[in-house]
Amino acid sequence: MTCSEFLQELTDYLDGIIDAPTRAELEEHLTWCRDCFVICNTTQMTIQIYRNSELYELPEDLRTRLRSAILTKCKHQEKAEEPASSPSESSSNSQT
Numbered sequence: 001m002t003c004s005e006f007l008q009e010l011t012d013y014l015d016g017i018i019d020a021p022t023r024a025e026l027e028e029h030l031t032w033c034r035d036c037f038v039i040c041n042t043t044q045m046t047i048q049i050y051r052n053s054e055l056y057e058l059p060e061d062l063r064t065r066l067r068s069a070i071l072t073k074c075k076h077q078e079k080a081e082e083p084a085s086s087p088s089e090s091s092s093n094s095q096t
């Protein structure tokens with residue numbers, strides 16, 4: 001089994017919906033291929049974190065506050081990149 005074949009089967013393997021012979025091939029590949037071992041481990045951990053985070057869903061209040069905090073931060077960064085004042089707007093005010 002090559003690395004690309006391994007990666008193709010990886011999600012099925014992690015989902016546990018893979019057939020026994022393919023599973024054996026994958027596990028054999030993991031014994032000697034460090035790269036795929038790391039990828040497999042990392043993906044497995046990511047899935048676990050994702051599944052755990054579903055159990056601990058953020059309270060609506062906290063979620064809203066987080067979102068607005070992020071939005072405020074983004075707007076702040078956008079403003080910092082803009083020029084201090086736009087000259088076209090100040091001159092549009094006609095004098096009497």
Ligand SMILES: [Zn+2]
Pocket residue numbers: 002003004006029033035036037
């Ligand atoms: Zn590999």
